[in-house]
Amino acid sequence: MSMTTADLLPCAEPVRFLDEHGQLTDPGPEATARGYAMPSDEDLLAVWRQMVIGRRFDTQATALTKQGRLAVYPSSRGQDACQVAPVLELQEQDWFFPTYRDSMALVSRGLDPIEVLTLLRGSWHCGYDPVQTHTAPQCTPLATQAVHAAGAGHGLARRGTDGVALCFIGDGATSEGDFHEGLNFAAVFNAPTVFFVQNNKFAISVPLAKQTKAPSLAYKGIGYGIRSEQVDGNDPAAVLAVTRAAYAHARAGHGPVLIEAHTYRLEAHTNADDATRYRQADEVTQWSERDPIARLRTYLTGTGALTAEIEEQVAAEAEAYAARVRERMNEEPVVAPLSLFDHVYAQQTPQLREQAQLVAAELEEVQG
Template sequence: MGDRPTRSRVPWLPSENPVRFLPRTGEAASGKWFSGNENGEYSLPDPELLRTAYRKMVVGRRFDAQATALARQGRLAVHPSSLGQEACQIGAALALRPTDWLFPTYRDCVALVSRGIDPVEALTLLRGDAHCGYDPVTHRTAPQCTPLATHTAHAAGLAHGERLKGTDTVALALLGDGATSEGDFHEALGLAGVLKAPVVFLVQNNGYAISVPFAAQSAAPALAYKGVGYGVRSEQVDGNDAVALIAVLHKAVESARAGDGPWLIEAHTYRMAAHTSADDPSRYRSAEEAEAWRDRDPVERLESWLMERQFLTSAEVMEIAAEAEAYAAGVRVRLAEDPAVDPRGLVDHVFSTPTPQLTEQCAALEGC
């Protein structure tokens, strides 16, 4: 057996500090990069794109708050809030082309609506409706994944398949820090690394896997280092800094598209709400910790930065807030309706080729 090929480990290592462009609340803003971008590896996104990100984050946050209220009213079975993680989800959606694929989890409804999915259909998983919700193929968005990390292998496989078909499609999988402890995550990284699949894994590290803190999940200095052993380019970024996220994600997606292989990105963020509407976070984290993270609010940080540079006006802030309120009101009204469901839809998407028994059942439904 000949010598095994070796490659430099340097390109795969993440930045020593999370990439950060924006000051935190209360910090003096300046024109310099704050950390992780000392060599200018990541470019400042176009201001118009950042304005779009801000609008989507504000609308997404109001949509999320409305969904939380609906869960408390019993109109949703449960709701896992995205509060505090809007920059991650909007950044992911904006980094993709319409032809790319997004692989979301149960917490990523804000990413779904940002991708153009009807907000009521985005809540189907949480409502327990009889129909199937949004069409994954139309929106190039996989069904929301409830089991941790299983969708990471799906993303890697789809990305490799698209490359075999000769397309330039990229897949992006959203996941939480808890998912990195699952075997599926490691299998997906191994597969993606070997195949150089055009896939990006974005870990929204909000510090807790339900109630288990990060320190009890991993001894690694950062989750981003887990990609290095699989030959996956890795990076870490301030997950509450929309500017840095968009810059890093854009480079990762286009690098994967160009054939440079997969990326693992760890976004350091915080879940400002409970794990779900059925959770009490005060049992496992302190009020002081939560308050400290509120000073890093991703929406407020982006708003302040845009206004300081005159990319956003006070009038536009009010206009976007009104748009968000109208959006939430529309969701509230539509979820109060109970449209008649065609019973024939109950057997759709059960088998790719209907069985004789299913065909017989469909005929019976026709006679109802």
């Protein structure tokens, strides 16, 4: 499919179906022309349910750092719609490439929460099986997963599948070379990869204004010939609609898509960060009032899809989920120090063998 410059450009304003008060709003002629459709109440109810469970998990994980059960935890509270909606739309054959902040997305994909928290606990590189789950390890180095996702998308296409690769990335990571290399490779090889940028306004303490002069991060895709879009990342309906369209575009063989979701990180960068040093409390308050869970709750209550009974059931489900996480995280992990050297290479190098022998000798001395 040959695309013109107009086809590549994002909408002038972020796509939005629900306003900040949860009221249905006109997404505008540009969004309508691109075929973005308001999701059904049934689909939105599934997103709302998972956001409630995901946030309760996020809150519990934050508490676990204070109890010494996790070494560090990067919260994604406030980014709930971005964490849940794109992941729920993935199919079994699709691949997901998360960052270190995307634990909520991982549990929304159905991964074991304890395996998700293994990296942040510090007891293993990755707790889940990437091949079995079609989910790459959480990526701490900025933007390196963009190259991996481009290659995975290319591989899916070469195998003749209609699978897509979803790559989550932060706004700060768009300044890294790997981001641009990933976009360029995906475009040149027409890879079915969707790059989903969660623009939460801060790269740790660096504000967006010091990251880019572009009118929107979505415009960064145009130079590579990638169809691009921007969306209100706190509107779950819009996020679901835009990602659905992106997946359909990629599955049809039309190449990659870049999405910028405008959202906000309500908590500090991690539990080790003091966010009051670089942002004002009133800014956080303003974004708290744009809560994606509250916004969707208001809408679904208005349509009658969300009843008090359903809300009570989901709240109980979320509490039970958090309780199971607490109980399992209170168990001390069984670690094997020498496993540190496993899976670095298919065959250990002489240097790795030497290092493993040194660690083994130290362990024997300590234990003996």
